[in-house]
Amino acid sequence: MLAPVGAHTALADLEREIAVPGGGPDRLRLVAPPFVPEVRLHLAEDAILWWARMEAAAGRSLPPPYWASVWAGGQALARHLLDHPELAAGRRVLDLAAGSGLVAIAAALAGADRVVANDIDPYAVAAVTVNARANRVDVAATGDDLLDATVPTDLLLAGDVLYEAALAERVLPFLQRAADRGVEVLVGDPDRGHLPPDRLEVVASYPVPTTEPSVDSPVRRVQVLRPR
Structure with missing residues (x-):
């Protein structure tokens, strides 16, 4: 079962992720979706890797990061x-x-x-x-x-x-x-x-x-x- 995550905790996690320098496929990057270049989003090059790293750091299950990809x-x-x-x-x-x-x-x-x-x-x-x-x-x-x-x-x-x-x-x-x-x-x-x-x-x-x-x-x- 997923442990509940509060909205403030989730926002703090993402703000911390965005503020950390560095790259890699498991990092969030501010990029423009290819079909909507007018918009920029914080996305993961590999959302599964990002998910695994965040779960390991949190020591608990987290919901699948559908938001970290653009559909x-x-x-x-x-x-x-x-x-x-x-x-x-x-x-x-x-x-x-x-x-x-x-x-x-x-x-x-x-x-x-x-x-x-x-x-x-x-x-x-x-x-x-x-x-x-x-x-x-x-x-x-x-x-x-x-x-x-x-x-x-x-x-x-x-x-x-x-x-x-x-x-x-x-x-x-x-x-x-x-x-x-x-x-x-x-x-x-x-x-x-x-x-x-x-x-x-x-x-x-x-x-x-x-x-x-x-x-x-x-x-x-x-x-x-x-x-x-």
């Missing part, structure tokens, strides 16, 4: 927002399962009135905080589980949230409920096999350079979708 669905959503800033401009935006905060930061750069980035991993919440700071934008980060809640928002963004069946079974009804209330919902997904073909329609499609671990193809075709 194809998030890159496509962020690109779509920056290319179509009218989607976010002046609106309240929620980035669900935010990870590094790439999509939330793109929404802020596109002129959103308020951006909330949500992720249940406290290290992701910390990553959003340090990455928003690096890009000089205001993003509020929260670690609450929102999937059974009603969240006041105008635009709901969900990149790479359908990567396993159990999660998709919770996320899809949440997205549909938001759409039924009149919220604009956009999903970024590289088709990991959990897309319901009768419930989502394609808005855009992008060839996204692959940076996430354990993917053989150098480019992934990613769709931006919305509920029908």
Whole structure:
């Protein structure tokens, strides 16, 4: 079982990691994602090595550092927002399962009135905080589980949230409920096999350079979708 990690502990850990000089594949570096060069993120060249080193130093299990890589669905959503800033401009935006905060930061750069980035991993919440700071934008980060809640928002963004069946079974009804209330919902997904073909329609499609671990193809075709 994972030992609980508080938000303040996670933020202190990441700030300490960022401040330490030196390189290597297990270090965090401030880099621009290849498909969204307008944004810079603190990422690990090898997130698995970073994870192993941090667990060894902490003497406890830590959640998988999904936030330390930039994922194809998030890159496509962020690109779509920056290319179509009218989607976010002046609106309240929620980035669900935010990870590094790439999509939330793109929404802020596109002129959103308020951006909330949500992720249940406290290290992701910390990553959003340090990455928003690096890009000089205001993003509020929260670690609450929102999937059974009603969240006041105008635009709901969900990149790479359908990567396993159990999660998709919770996320899809949440997205549909938001759409039924009149919220604009956009999903970024590289088709990991959990897309319901009768419930989502394609808005855009992008060839996204692959940076996430354990993917053989150098480019992934990613769709931006919305509920029908």
